Amino acid sequence: MRHRQRETHVERASYAGTDYRKALNIEDLARIARRRLPHFVHEYLEGGADDERTLDRNRRVFDDYRFEPKTLTRVGPRDLSTTLLGRQHALPLVIGPTGYNGMMTKNGDLKLAAAASAANIPFVLSNVATTSLEEIADVEDLRAWMQIYFYRDRDYVRKLVERCRTARYETLVVTTDSAIYGNREWDLRNFRKPMQPTLRNLLHLLTRPRWIADVLIPDGMPTFKNLGDLLPPGKQSVQGASAIIGQQLDPSLNWDDIAWLRDHWQGKLIVKGILAPAEAEQAATLGVDGVVLSNHGGRQLDSACSPLEVLPDxxxxxxxxxxxxxxxxxxxxxxxxxxxxxxADAVWLGRATLYGLAAGGQAGVAHALDLLRGEVDRTIGLLGLSQASELGPEVLGPDRRHT
Ligand SMILES: Cc1cc2nc3c(=O)[nH]c(=O)nc-3n(C[C@H](O)[C@H](O)[C@H](O)COP(=O)(O)O)c2cc1C
Known part of the structure; x- marks a missing residue:
């Protein structure tokens, strides 16, 4: 099943070219990304698990919430700034962790990080990034956070935490919803073996010469830069690495691991991938600094609820x-x-900024953030408010005000 979206008037009027500067919204950027990426990379970016019910619901859930605006409120210039883990940021947004960003464009992680820095919002580097965490830590004026998975090889986890300490990361993000790899059938169909596209995909690749020149020349497929200690000698290639990551994810992940990390990491700690309010409560009791309600963008458990539905509880x-x-x-x-x-204190972006990255590199990410900034600004003003911090359930219609 793939994106059974209704055709809306927005879609009918959507931009049909490939210039990211002409994108009027994130969906325009998504379409440009599709035109620029090889099929197997595009499906890696877009796809969800199983029948993509979670993926679908993630978009449709917003229809269930409607605003009840106030109009005569003397709205002034809008202030979207907010405090995230003790520091002031320009927007209530974070660029969240996504693996293998080097497949969207060369140095994808660095381009996302630079755009986050320019917009004064945090950037989270994925554990399976194609840029080393030390390189990201050097990006000027960036608030970089590091995401980690727990692997069976706990010694690797210990070493990774140590590397983050040495590189002066202030925040670790532990992803908890991926201890078992989601069933992404498009991956199975697009590849003969891990990271080896089928002949059909290789032929489609020939229709993307700009992507080949940008991403594959001169070094070939981007490699994982923070997994060295996890991969045995001779298995350092992308093919070897992706097979090992799957085997290394540890389904026995549990609260003792989070408690261990809380004890061994003096910096800020965020747990990502929670949906049950009881688990959010337990994380807070353990002393974590933040919880990300997430279903991993529909890539893990299918038929999961949307984080928005559990947010009030x-x-x-x-x-x-x-x-x-x-x-x-x-x-x-x-x-x-x-x-x-x-x-919510802030929204983490996954595909929204990746579309910008694939469509226009760092400038494309900046464009995606500009679009969202403009939309949030306008929405708050139309609700009759001047500050994002004034938002509460009273701006929602009567059926949602008491959620
Ligand atoms: C291409 C892609 C790669 C991702 N890789 C990671 C990852 O390495 N670590 C992680 O914690 N989450 C990862 N995620 C999940 C995102 O952090 C985030 O939860 C999800 O994208 C949010 O959904 P959205 O893309 O619909 O906004 C990935 C998501 C995508 C789309």
Whole structure:
């Protein structure tokens, strides 16, 4: 099943070229990304698990929430700034962790990081990034956070945490929803073996000479830069690495691991991938600094609920003991404002900024952030408010005000 979207008037009027500067919204950028990427990379970016019910729901859920604006409120210039883990940022947004960004464009992680720095928002480097965490730590004025997975080889986890300490990372993000790899059937269909595209995909690749010149020349497929200690000698290639990552993910991940990390990491700690409010509560009790409500953008458990649906209960469960973040399906300023109104401190972006990256590199990411900034700004103003921090459930219609 693939993106059974209704055709909306937005889609009918969508931009049909490949110039990211002409994109009027994130969906325009998504279409440009599709035109620029080889098929197997595009499917890696877009795809969800199993029948993609979670993926679908992540977009449709926003329809269930409607605004009840106030109009005569003397709206002034809007202030979208916010405090995230103790520091002031320009927007209630974070560029979240996505692996293998070097497949979208050369040095994809560095381009995302530079755009985050310019927009004054944090950037989270994925454990399976194609740029070393030390290189990202050097990006000027960037607030870089590092995402880690727990592998069976706990010694690797210990060494990775140590590397983050040495590189002066202030925040670790542990992803908890991927201890078993999701069933992404498009991956099975597009590849003969891990990272070896089928003949059909190789032929399609020939229709993307610009991507080949950008990504593959001169070094070939980008490699994982933070997994060295996990991969046995002779298995350092992308093919070898991706097979080993799957085998190394540890389904026995549990609260003792989070407690261990809390004890061994003096910096800020965020747990990403929570949906049950009881788990958000437990994380707060353990002393984590932030929880990301997430279903991994529909790439892990199919038929999972949307983080937006559990947000009010999760906020009640954690109170103000830790910050509460959310991701999965955010493409519009109105989506972001709904989450802020329901109690999120910030929204993490996954595909929204990746579309910008694939469509126009660093400038494309900046364009995606500009679009979202403009939409959030306009939405808040149309609701009759001047500050993002004033948002609460009262801006939602009567059926949602008491959620
Ligand atoms: C291409 C891709 C790669 C991803 N890789 C990672 C990863 O390495 N680590 C992680 O914690 N989450 C990863 N995610 C999940 C994102 O951090 C985020 O939860 C998800 O993209 C949010 O959904 P959205 O893309 O619909 O906004 C990935 C998502 C995508 C689309």
């Amino acid at each position: 999760a906020r009640k469960a954690v109170g103000e003991r830790c910050q509460l973040f959310i991701d999965s399906g955010f493409r519009r300023g109105t989506d972001i404002v709904k989450a802020l109104a329901l109690g």
